[in-house]
């Protein structure tokens with residue numbers, strides 16, 4: 001099975017374009033890792049740790065989105081430790097709202113009752129979206145206040161961040 005991810009599975013950077021991807025030994029683009037983390041089939045920083053990665057990401061996020069640095073650290077650590085490089089497996093995220101699907105109970109259901117491989121239980125039930133007319137814009141408006149409450153960032157920055165993350169999800173492509 002081909003593994004696929006919409007964010008780098010080492011540092012959590014969202015893939016927005018082809019150039020964001022790292023390269024394999026044979027020059028192909030990596031499906032899993034970004035160009036900062038992975039070049040020619042190898043990690044650029046082999047001694048990196050979740051903590052080191054989170055520290056780097058936190059600095060960036062707190063600057064870009066006005067998140068207090070200690071909140072940014074919590075945010076990045078929770079993101080990064082679930083990634084394949086660190087957890088050993090890809091934890092899929094809901095392709096509608098971005099929520100990580102840790103277990104089958106988090107997944108929505110298909111018409112025949114089997115768990116959806118793409119969407120969470122809040123977004124998708126019995127083979128259909130719970131809110132079929134929802135737009136990406138409305139999804140951003142739903143997610144942003146949660147980020148504000150959790151990570152003490154300004155609402156407009158939270159909307160900006162949700163917009164970038166939701167843009168990588170297949171429902172909104």
Ligand SMILES: [Zn+2]
Nearest residue numbers: 008011034037
């Ligand atoms: Zn990366």
Ligand SMILES: [Zn+2]
Nearest residue numbers: 094097120123
């Ligand atoms: Zn969802």
